[in-house]
Amino acid sequence: MAIAIWYEDGVYKLIEYTLRALKYITETHPSILATRASIHYPLHCPPAPRSSHLIVKTLLIILAKPNKVGCGPLPFKQNCRFTANSSKSMNIHEYQGKAILKSFGVRVQEGIVADTPEEAVTAAQKLKEDLGSSWVVIKAQIHAGGRGKGGGVKLAKNHDQVKEIAGNIIGMQLVTPQTGPEGKKVKKVLVAQDVYYPGESETKEFYMSVLLDRAKGRNIIMYSTEGGMDIEEVAHSTPELIFKEEIDPKVGLQGFQTRKIAFNLGLSGEAFKDMTKFIAALYKAYDATDSSQFEINPVLKTSDNKILAVDAKVNIDDNALYRHPDYAAMRDTDEEDPTEVEASKSNLNYVKLDGNVGCMVNGAGLAMATMDIIKIAGGEPANFLDVGGTANAETVKAGFNIILSDPNVKAILINIFGGIVRCDRVAQGVIDAYKEIGNIPVPIIVRLQGTNAAEAKALIDNSGLKVYSAILLKEAAERVKEVLAL
Ligand code: GDP
Numbered sequence: 098m099a100i101a102i103w104y105e106d107g108v109y110k111l112i113e114y115t116l117r118a119l120k121y122i123t124e125t126h127p128s129i130l131a132t133r134a135s136i137h138y139p140l141h142c143p144p145a146p147r148s149s150h151l152i153v154k155t156l157l158i159i160l161a162k163p164n165k166v167g168c169g170p171l172p173f174k175q176n177c178r179f180t181a182n183s184s185k186s187m188n189i190h191e192y193q194g195k196a197i198l199k200s201f202g203v204r205v206q207e208g209i210v211a212d213t214p215e216e217a218v219t220a221a222q223k224l225k226e227d228l229g230s231s232w233v234v235i236k237a238q239i240h241a242g243g244r245g246k247g248g249g250v251k252l253a254k255n256h257d258q259v260k261e262i263a264g265n266i267i268g269m270q271l272v273t274p275q276t277g278p279e280g281k282k283v284k285k286v287l288v289a290q291d292v293y294y295p296g297e298s299e300t301k302e303f304y305m306s307v308l309l310d311r312a313k314g315r316n317i318i319m320y321s322t323e324g325g326m327d328i329e330e331v332a333h334s335t336p337e338l339i340f341k342e343e344i345d346p347k348v349g350l351q352g353f354q355t356r357k358i359a360f361n362l363g364l365s366g367e368a369f370k371d372m373t374k375f376i377a378a379l380y381k382a383y384d385a386t387d388s389s390q391f392e393i394n395p396v397l398k399t400s401d402n403k404i405l406a407v408d409a410k411v412n413i414d415d416n417a418l419y420r421h422p423d424y425a426a427m428r429d430t431d432e433e434d435p436t437e438v439e440a441s442k443s444n445l446n447y448v449k450l451d452g453n454v455g456c457m458v459n460g461a462g463l464a465m466a467t468m469d470i471i472k473i474a475g476g477e478p479a480n481f482l483d484v485g486g487t488a489n490a491e492t493v494k495a496g497f498n499i500i501l502s503d504p505n506v507k508a509i510l511i512n513i514f515g516g517i518v519r520c521d522r523v524a525q526g527v528i529d530a531y532k533e534i535g536n537i538p539v540p541i542i543v544r545l546q547g548t549n550a551a552e553a554k555a556l557i558d559n560s561g562l563k564v565y566s567a568i569l570l571k572e573a574a575e576r577v578k579e580v581l582a583l
């Protein structure tokens with residue numbers, strides 16, 4: 098595979114050996130903290146024709162923000178760093194995930210979503226009529242797991258309890274091991290049938306996920322007998338209890354594999370058979386939906402030996418959403434970082450970081466170099482922002498607004514390479530955007546290189562605005578140093 102590294106003034110050079118390139122990057126690019134660096138392929142791309150641009154972007158995002166991208170399926174960070182990146186995979190709610198699974202024939206714990214305690218009671222009544230379940234569980238719908246531990250999953254034995262519990266959960270700020278200390282506000286609950294009813298045998302909770310193993314370049318099914326709320330602990334202290342089954346893309350998931358998994362889970366008889374069906378349907382759903390990850394914890398064996406999904410964490414690959422408009426409509430932007438939502442509306446590729454120098458750049462490779470010079474100049478990048486190939490007044494303005502919404506920003510560095518887009522156009526865009534926004538409280542350094550760079554510099558220098566211009570990267574770095582020292 099090839100990896101592109103940005104060189105001063107617009108030349109991409111392809112380096113054939115990933116490891117050599119990685120070593121080079123980590124040694125020469127101070128903005129990259131690459132103790133655990135690895136290259137991750139974009140999802141569902143065959144290994145051969147990949148754009149070098151995409152790979153640099155991938156690298157950059159992984160390395161620049163390890164926490165952000167490492168927040169995915171908690172026990173298995175090393176496999177899924179990129180899968181978990183919010184800009185590359187869409188997270189949906191449990192009730193939506195279950196609806197998708199069900200449409201592929203995966204048996205799920207049935208439920209009805211509710212926005213108010215009254216709706217929750219109606220839902221519980223309907224579940225009783227349709228399924229005969231008189232007990233229900235009330236489950237907070239937020240984009241984070243560990244809800245049970247945070248008090249977001251509660252059993253209700255009658256309608257009064259349904260109303261009371263739903264009333265408590267809806268509107269609460271739910272804190273779980275995955276939300277961070279600020280928690281997430283609950284807007285909806287899923288009222289679900291109680292599936293832990295007593296019967297001929299014990300209930301049993303398993304863990305199962307389907308995901309892409311990037312090191313192997315294959316989908317895998319990961320599973321464990323130790324399902325339930327403590328899988329993170331299992332992965333940490335007894336990783337040998339987690340099994341992996343690799344799927345050969347040439348032939349897909351095979352019958353012997355579903356039987357092997359059911360056997361390893363200790364099942365027999367009806368439950369064994371049902372588990373093989375469950376796994377086959379689950380894998381089919383994963384494949385057909387272009388998902389980047391499914392995590393079902395727990396998969397439950399009921400007391401009457403049925404296998405079903407009690408929980409469903411479904412992540413769909415962003416890059417494939419155009420093929421699934423019905424899933425794309427499931428996006429709940431309330432659950433996402435508001436600045437990143439704003440950026441994606443303007444088609445900007447934005448990742449927030451923790452530094453003090455905002456940057457606006459065209460192209461991921463140049464963005465990487467820009468973050469380096471900010472570091473060299475003694476600053477810390479406040480963000481990664483790629484405005485793409487068509488920087489104009491509109492995109493520049495959207496970029497300014499997004500960068501300025503971060504109170505840590507003390508200076509903004511705009512670094513645009515004018516190839517197809519002419520530098521004087523971009524300069525005019527900067528000036529127009531500046532005038533339109535009004536008073537921008539931080540100094541702006543603009544470095545334009547390429548077609549009509551000199552005209553662009555003249556435009557900026559004569560604009561009368563508090564904008565510093567530079568043509569060379571070195572000059573831009575010096576300006577950054579100067580304004581940070583002010
Ligand atoms: P999470 O904590 O966010 O992963 O939410 P889950 O959907 O996995 O639910 C958490 C826990 O609630 C499960 O591990 C079960 O132990 C429990 N639970 C879920 N559904 C039921 C149910 O129908 N009946 C009972 N008694 N417990 C349930």
Ligand code: MN
Binds near residue numbers: 242243325394395408
């Ligand atoms: Mn769960």
